[in-house]
Amino acid sequence: MRLQQTLPRFFVCLFSIALLSGCGGGADLPKLHQLDGTVIHKDKPLSGVIIVFTPLAGGRPSYGNVDENGKFSMAFTNDAAGVAAGENIVTLLEPNPDPDTPPLTPEMKTLFDKYGEGKSSLNITVDTDQDNFELILK
Numbered sequence: 588m589r590l591q592q593t594l595p596r597f598f599v600c601l602f603s604i605a606l607l608s609g610c611g612g613g614a615d616l617p618k619l620h621q622l623d624g625t626v627i628h629k630d631k632p633l634s635g636v637i638i639v640f641t642p643l644a645g646g647r648p649s650y651g652n653v654d655e656n657g658k659f660s661m662a663f664t665n666d667a668a669g670v671a672a673g674e675n676i677v678t679l680l681e682p683n684p685d686p687d688t689p690p691l692t693p694e695m696k697t698l699f700d701k702y703g704e705g706k707s708s709l710n711i712t713v714d715t716d717q718d719n720f721e722l723i724l725k
Contacts, residue, residue, distance in 0.1 A: 617646060619669030620713050622661040624720030628698065632657025633724065636698075637682055640675040643710065647671070652682070670713045677709040677722065678702055698724060 622640070626633040634655045641648040649670045651659035661670045679702040681691070691699070702709060702724060711722075 616663070616667055617642075618672040619663055619667060620672055621668055621716040621718065622649075622651075622670045622713060622720055623718045624659060624722060625657045626653050626659065626722045626724065627657065628724045633698075635682065637680040638722070639678045639680060639704075640670045640711070640713070641678065642671040643674045643676055649675075669716075672713055674710055674712045676707055677711055678704050678707040679724075680704060 626636070626638060634653055634657055636653045638651045638653055638659055638661075639648050640661060647663065649661040649663045651661040653659045660668065663669050663671070679699060681699065700706060709724075
């Protein structure tokens with residue numbers, strides 16, 4: 588009987604600690620700028636990738652899924668849109684492959700070799716909100 592009384596209190600305490608810790612709370616967010624735009628490669632929208640902006644000063648990266656029209660909106664967390672202000676390195680990630688997805692084309696392999704994680708040297712300074720940003724990959 589004692590365990591039945593203690594267990595609910597334990598979970599209430601655990602839940603309270605989680606709430607008080609902020610669970611990604613807004614007070615710790617850096618200055619963010621809204622960043623929406625289009626990824627362009629060879630004068631055409633690039634699709635089917637994930638774009639990542641990582642602050643060079645350190646800190647959490649922002650992610651954006653690039654849709655079939657090359658459009659993306661950057662997200663810092665599930666609840667906060669945007670990219671950390673300042674200089675960011677831009678990388679491309681492959682989305683989780685579907686078993687039915689054909690292998691990468693040689694052109695896409697070249698892009699991931701150039702702009703992939705740990706390989707990219709593309710730096711962009713984000714200092715204003717932008718809703719029509721063009722990211723041109725060469």
